[in-house]
Amino acid sequence: MMDLVLEAWVSSSIELAKLGWMLGEGKAWKPGEKLKLLFAGYNGTRNMGSDVRVAEMLRQIRHILGAEQVELSVMTQNFQRTEGYFEGTRQVHLPDIFPPFLSDEVPKHHGVVACEGSMFKSKFANALTTMMIGSLGLAAAQNKLSVGYGAEAGHMDPMVAKMCGRYCQNSLIITRNEESRTVLRELNIPTELGTDTAWTFEPLPAEYGQKVLRSVGWDGKTPALVVCPINPFEWPVRASIGKFALRKLAGAYKESHYRSVYFHNAGAEADRKQEHYLKSIANAVDAFRKQRNVFVVLAATERLDARAARRISEKLGGAVPVLTSDDYNMFEMVSILRACHMMASSRYHGIVTSMPGLVPSAGITMDERIRNLMKERGHPELLMTVDDPDLEPKLLAALQTLATDGERIADGIARTVVKNLKVMARMGVYFEEEVQRRYPEFPARKGEWSWEDYLPPMNDGLHQLIKAYGA
Numbered sequence: 001m002m003d004l005v006l007e008a009w010v011s012s013s014i015e016l017a018k019l020g021w022m023l024g025e026g027k028a029w030k031p032g033e034k035l036k037l038l039f040a041g042y043n044g045t046r047n048m049g050s051d052v053r054v055a056e057m058l059r060q061i062r063h064i065l066g067a068e069q070v071e072l073s074v075m076t077q078n079f080q081r082t083e084g085y086f087e088g089t090r091q092v093h094l095p096d097i098f099p100p101f102l103s104d105e106v107p108k109h110h111g112v113v114a115c116e117g118s119m120f121k122s123k124f125a126n127a128l129t130t131m132m133i134g135s136l137g138l139a140a141a142q143n144k145l146s147v148g149y150g151a152e153a154g155h156m157d158p159m160v161a162k163m164c165g166r167y168c169q170n171s172l173i174i175t176r177n178e179e180s181r182t183v184l185r186e187l188n189i190p191t192e193l194g195t196d197t198a199w200t201f202e203p204l205p206a207e208y209g210q211k212v213l214r215s216v217g218w219d220g221k222t223p224a225l226v227v228c229p230i231n232p233f234e235w236p237v238r239a240s241i242g243k244f245a246l247r248k249l250a251g252a253y254k255e256s257h258y259r260s261v262y263f264h265n266a267g268a269e270a271d272r273k274q275e276h277y278l279k280s281i282a283n284a285v286d287a288f289r290k291q292r293n294v295f296v297v298l299a300a301t302e303r304l305d306a307r308a309a310r311r312i313s314e315k316l317g318g319a320v321p322v323l324t325s326d327d328y329n330m331f332e333m334v335s336i337l338r339a340c341h342m343m344a345s346s347r348y349h350g351i352v353t354s355m356p357g358l359v360p361s362a363g364i365t366m367d368e369r370i371r372n373l374m375k376e377r378g379h380p381e382l383l384m385t386v387d388d389p390d391l392e393p394k395l396l397a398a399l400q401t402l403a404t405d406g407e408r409i410a411d412g413i414a415r416t417v418v419k420n421l422k423v424m425a426r427m428g429v430y431f432e433e434e435v436q437r438r439y440p441e442f443p444a445r446k447g448e449w450s451w452e453d454y455l456p457p458m459n460d461g462l463h464q465l466i467k468a469y470g471a
Helices: 002-022 048-065 099-108 126-141 158-167 178-185 206-215 241-250 268-291 303-315 330-339 348-357 368-377 391-404 406-438 460-469
Strands: 035-040 070-076 090-093 111-114 145-151 172-175 191-193 224-228 257-259 295-300 322-324 342-345 361-365 383-385
Touching: 002 099, 002 126, 002 158, 035 048, 035 099, 035 126, 048 070, 048 145, 048 330, 048 348, 048 406, 099 126, 111 126, 126 145, 126 158, 145 406, 172 178, 172 406, 178 191, 191 406, 206 330, 224 268, 224 303, 224 330, 268 303, 268 391, 295 303, 295 330, 303 322, 330 348, 342 348, 342 391, 348 361, 348 368, 348 406, 348 460, 361 368, 361 391, 368 383, 368 406, 383 391, 391 406, 406 460
Parallel strands: 035 070, 035 111, 070 090, 111 145, 145 172, 172 191, 224 295, 224 342, 295 322, 342 361, 361 383
Antiparallel strands: none
16 A cells, blocks of 8 residues: 555655646756756665666766766665765665655656666565656656666556556657566566676776685685575565554564665575575585685675575585675675685676676576576576476586586686676667757767777776687
8 A cells, every 4th residue: 555655645746746837837957057967776775786787887977978067966774884886976865755856856857867776576576666656757748858778668556657658658768688678678668688787897906806805714715605695485575554653563573674664575485495495505505615625715795695694604504704885885895705716696786796706696686687688698508597396406516516517607707797898888878869859959978989989987807708709
């Protein structure tokens, strides 16, 4: 019921904004002004993937449009957890009850860039998708720039899908894959094909990650395996005033409480599935380390994942170190991931951010993101699902493949990285063209540009990959 309230609230806000614009309220961009853009996303929760991809969007768009010609703002749910992130960008607080905030903040800008990866899905939280639709819809209602950048679309509950089709039809959504374009085409929403934006992220030097691994027991020689688990069966998160009241009055729903009025999926069936998932990973990793001399570390790249990581560590005897995004920022965590020699991950961005370091990786997926990525890499044998009854033997086989066939896997990874860098550059072209369409007088770059000029500045490692695999 609370999700429906949020959806109705946001819908009415967009309709009022549209009416106000028609009556002359609001201000459009004028030549000579800086273009003010609001980046709407899920930041400030120490979700490494969300933070990394937004950081690279900001760098790319600032590079393309010109730092002196733009004023960028990004949403955060917690200033402390995004301290030191998003250099040169104003951070604004996104409250849990967000409709009034959107109505107040979006009109202050000349456009919105929605930057959540799982942008149009009911899989994780209808509230999050409603917030994305609201941000884009409010901008479009005032005839402003309205772009979804690196988005995915999947199953949406009927009310959310109806909102998406109604309020995003004047937005441009650049998706991460063709499957998402298909979903949005059915809703008559304009799309272009893009990718994720984390490919250009530069972490701290490799020495930092190696130092952290040594501090938790690595000898500097033994191959290191990093495992990135999640809590796949506690989604979606839903808003509930009833549960919130019982939580406050009687202390109920303590285990499933996310924050504010939001609660995770919970129950005996979810617990059973989660136990199978964790036990399968622990047993496969235990069997693998008995077969091979390997150092195992668990990484929670989203702070909520620490619970799953610690339970796996317990099942492995309690001696396996757990490194969490609560303790390591995004620059540090990606350096740690790339310092490892193998990875098994249920976190999409755990895999993506390790790939420029050519770390052989296997994926245990709860949705289509890792599935699409492994298909693109040509590594279907390294893909499993979180609810597979045979997850344990399949994961063990995948770990053995990582250990014995790393060079072949790394070659496929390198080709995929370069391919996605080119697609990310094309996204920049689409974005620049959309700015020109909305604001023809905005000063565009002059001269001829290569595809690499549409990417943010990159480190030597990526330039070497482009040189080796760019053809």
